[in-house]
Amino acid sequence: MWVKLCCLLLYFLALFVLARVFEAVAWYESGFLATQLVDPVALSFRKLRTILECRGLGHSGLPEKKDVRELVEKSGDLMEGELYSALKEEEASESVSSTNFSGEMHFYELVEDTKDGIWLVQVIANDRSPLVGKVHWEKMVKKVSRFGIRTGTFNCSSDPRYCKRRGWLKSTLIMSVPQTSTSKGKVMLKEYSGRRIEVEHIFKWITAHAASRIKTIYNSEHLKEEWNRSDQYRVKIYLFANLDQPPAFFSALSVKFTGRVEFIFVNVENWDNKSYMAEIGIYKTPSYILRTPEGIYRYGNNTGEFISLRAMDSFLRSLQPEVNDLFVLSLVLVNLMAWMDLFITQGATIKRFVVLISTLGTYNSLLIISWLPVLGFLQLPYLDSFYEYSLKLFRYSNTTTLASWVRADWMFYSSHPALFLSTYLGHGLLIDYFEKKRRRNNNTDEVNANNLEWLSSLWDWYTSYLFHPIASFQHFPFDSDWDEDPDLFLERLAFPDLWLHPLIPTDYIKNLPMWRFKCLGAHSDEEMPEAFPDSESDSDSENKEVFSSDREGSEDDELGTFHGCSEAEHRCGAEPCACANKYCHPEPCRRKARSYGSCSSAGGVEPDWSAWPPEMLHCTECVVCLENFASGCLLMGLPCGHVFHQNCIVMWLAGGRHCCPVCRWASYKKKQPYTHPQPLSSDPPS
Numbered sequence: 140m141w142v143k144l145c146c147l148l149l150y151f152l153a154l155f156v157l158a159r160v161f162e163a164v165a166w167y168e169s170g171f172l173a174t175q176l177v178d179p180v181a182l183s184f185r186k187l188r189t190i191l192e193c194r195g196l197g198h199s200g201l202p203e204k205k206d207v208r209e210l211v212e213k214s215g216d217l218m219e220g221e222l223y224s225a226l227k228e229e230e231a232s233e234s235v236s237s238t239n240f241s242g243e244m245h246f247y248e249l250v251e252d253t254k255d256g257i258w259l260v261q262v263i264a265n266d267r268s269p270l271v272g273k274v275h276w277e278k279m280v281k282k283v284s285r286f287g288i289r290t291g292t293f294n295c296s297s298d299p300r301y302c303k304r305r306g307w308l309k310s311t312l313i314m315s316v317p318q319t320s321t322s323k324g325k326v327m328l329k330e331y332s333g334r335r336i337e338v339e340h341i342f343k344w345i346t347a348h349a350a351s352r353i354k355t356i357y358n359s360e361h362l363k364e365e366w367n368r369s370d371q372y373r374v375k376i377y378l379f380a381n382l383d384q385p386p387a388f389f390s391a392l393s394v395k396f397t398g399r400v401e402f403i404f405v406n407v408e409n410w411d412n413k414s415y416m417a418e419i420g421i422y423k424t425p426s427y428i429l430r431t432p433e434g435i436y437r438y439g440n441n442t443g444e445f446i447s448l449r450a451m452d453s454f455l456r457s458l459q460p461e462v463n464d465l466f467v468l469s470l471v472l473v474n475l476m477a478w479m480d481l482f483i484t485q486g487a488t489i490k491r492f493v494v495l496i497s498t499l500g501t502y503n504s505l506l507i508i509s510w511l512p513v514l515g516f517l518q519l520p521y522l523d524s525f526y527e528y529s530l531k532l533f534r535y536s537n538t539t540t541l542a543s544w545v546r547a548d549w550m551f552y553s554s555h556p557a558l559f560l561s562t563y564l565g566h567g568l569l570i571d572y573f574e575k576k577r578r579r580n581n582n583t584d585e586v587n588a589n590n591l592e593w594l595s596s597l598w599d600w601y602t603s604y605l606f607h608p609i610a611s612f613q614h615f616p617f618d619s620d621w622d623e624d625p626d627l628f629l630e631r632l633a634f635p636d637l638w639l640h641p642l643i644p645t646d647y648i649k650n651l652p653m654w655r656f657k658c659l660g661a662h663s664d665e666e667m668p669e670a671f672p673d674s675e676s677d678s679d680s681e682n683k684e685v686f687s688s689d690r691e692g693s694e695d696d697e698l699g700t701f702h703g704c705s706e707a708e709h710r711c712g713a714e715p716c717a718c719a720n721k722y723c724h725p726e727p728c729r730r731k732a733r734s735y736g737s738c739s740s741a742g743g744v745e746p747d748w749s750a751w752p753p754e755m756l757h758c759t760e761c762v763v764c765l766e767n768f769a770s771g772c773l774l775m776g777l778p779c780g781h782v783f784h785q786n787c788i789v790m791w792l793a794g795g796r797h798c799c800p801v802c803r804w805a806s807y808k809k810k811q812p813y814t815h816p817q818p819l820s821s822d823p824p825s
Contacts, residue, residue, distance in 0.1 A: 146476075150475075150562075150566045158544075173442070179217060192282070194446060194447065195386045199339040213382055242298040262293050262311050279338050313331075349390035376400060380406070381424055392452060431458075478499075482568065651775050778808060792806055
């Protein structure tokens with residue numbers, strides 16, 4: 140997870156650097172930056188009209204370019220970035236969808252139950268033609284959709300009773316606007332009563348009703364009273380302008396942020412005394428001023444702060460987010476991080492997508508589960524102070540220059556989704572390349588695995604758990620795959636009783652205690668060969684037998700380290716092992732051990748118990764081969780405390796009998812350690 144998070148942060152850093160590169164290229168080619176102001180005098184009439192349409196100001200009664208230019212200047216400063224976005228939006232003639240309501244319930248769910256948006260619905264009465272023709276209606280839909288106003292058509296033939304109850308006996312236009320200034324308040328429906336059916340007149344009617352929800356200030360006394368008043372709104376945004384009514388984007392945002400941000404329009408058209416404006420720091424108009432408990436912020440001075448709906452919407456969302464905004468942001472980030480698994484995972488293509496689907500399901504499930512207690516905690520009244528401090532932190536961090544760059548980059552990449560996806564794919568391919576190179580340097584075989592091999596290993600893993608359901612409840616280290624003989628499947632079919640036996644890996648054998656058996660007063664390892672010179676000829680003949688048996692038993696690679704000598708210099712009876720490779724068979728070792736003799740009390744020689752692990756039981760005989768322990772032989776103990784020849788017990792455990800030959804205690808389970816009784820004074824020291 141941390142690797143994917145680091146890769147995602149690295150991708151965001153690459154996007155930030157790439158955006159700065161694009162800005163430098165644009166400045167080199169055109170000689171201006173996105174934050175550079177544009178003089179409206181130098182613009183054509185078409186560009187000025189496009190700017191007014193994007194800001195939501197009517198210009199139908201302004202035939203002269205001078206009047207249009209003055210209206211643009213009165214609504215706010217124009218930047219190169221806003222001009223570029225407006226022209227691109229006009230060129231992209233995308234068709235905007237409109238909803239067709241099927242009946243009363245559909246209309247109620249989308250229109251009357253929506254508390255934070257504006258709807259424009261064309262009602263078509265029975266056996267009547269629509270009020271607005273098809274061509275004009277498409278223009279209207281495209282015009283109002285810029286400001287987040289949703290549109291739809293209700294045909295009374297689908298539900299005539301509802302139309303009669305509402306009094307819709309003729310074709311008309313219906314507009315729904317939240318009635319109160321509180322979040323999730325009531326919705327009022329207004330019917331268009333104008334005689335002119337032109338698009339501009341209908342748009343003026345819509346903007347007039349939307350602007351009526353905004354508090355308007357006409358004199359300095361009212362401004363002073365409002366500026367010094369403290370109420371439920373912690374964040375307020377003021378528009379100081381010489382306009383008849385606020386722009387449509389400003390009115391639309393007031394509906395969208397109902398209950399979170401208060402929008403106030405200060406009309407300074409007929410003001411003679413503007414001294415109080417100078418006192419509060421307002422020296423020019425138009426100005427967009429954000430007032431928070433932390434101070435005053437002038438919107439439009441930083442990167443990406445354009446006079447448009449989209450730019451101001453992202454700005455206000457970062458300052459005063461809803462819980463839903465944070466959830467959507469976390470959902471996007473988690474899924475972007477999960478998709479990194481497609482490039483980090485190496486091996487077969489099917490394996491990549493299986494891991495990706497698993498990661499997507501896991502991450503999204505954990506995200507939803509983690510959000511449930513958060514939503515519950517936010518409902519508690521004791522967390523109001525925590526909520527306020529969190530919003531204060533958001534306001535402090537998102538009014539910085541770095542935050543304005545991030546918002547500008549977000550708007551840029553969201554308006555160019557193909558560029559965003561292509562950079563994400565390129566970043567993923569780079570991660571895949573470096574990850575593949577790293578694993579090849581580590582000699583990992585999964586890089587070259589094909590789909591068939593991976594599916595085969597997946598089937599082996601699945602069948603191991605399907606056929607051995609008890610194994611998953613055992614408590615033993617499990618780090619390896621199912622590496623048994625392929626003929627095991629047929630053997631288990633022949634013996635149905637074995638289906639109930641758990642499949643236990645043999646990795647735990649490596650962790651069992653091993654030591655050498657020693658006798659008190661026995662010869663050292665250097666003296667042993669001199670005491671028994673005749674054993675060399677026997678060792679040579681045994682070498683030949685062992686070489687032939689090794690060739691026949693070469694298929695037991697996985698268990699070879701446990702069958703005897705794990706090292707080339709393994710000793711069995713203080714002599715170098717006769718094995719030429721890593722196998723050491725128990726029979727020659729036992730014959731060599733017998734040639735050296737064993738420790739016994741009858742011979743007057745006692746074992747050296749101090750070399751034994753404290754939890755092991757003292758004994759001098761292996762119950763598997765029924766032979767005494769020879770001095771220098773390698774021993775192995777089980778968790779129950781019983782001791783055997785290392786070769787004998789490894790052969791026993793590797794054969795599938797994962798229990799002690801004496802007490803039947805599981806060889807992979809820990810047991811309470813055995814405590815030896817204190818020796819008497821007559822006993823030899825241990």
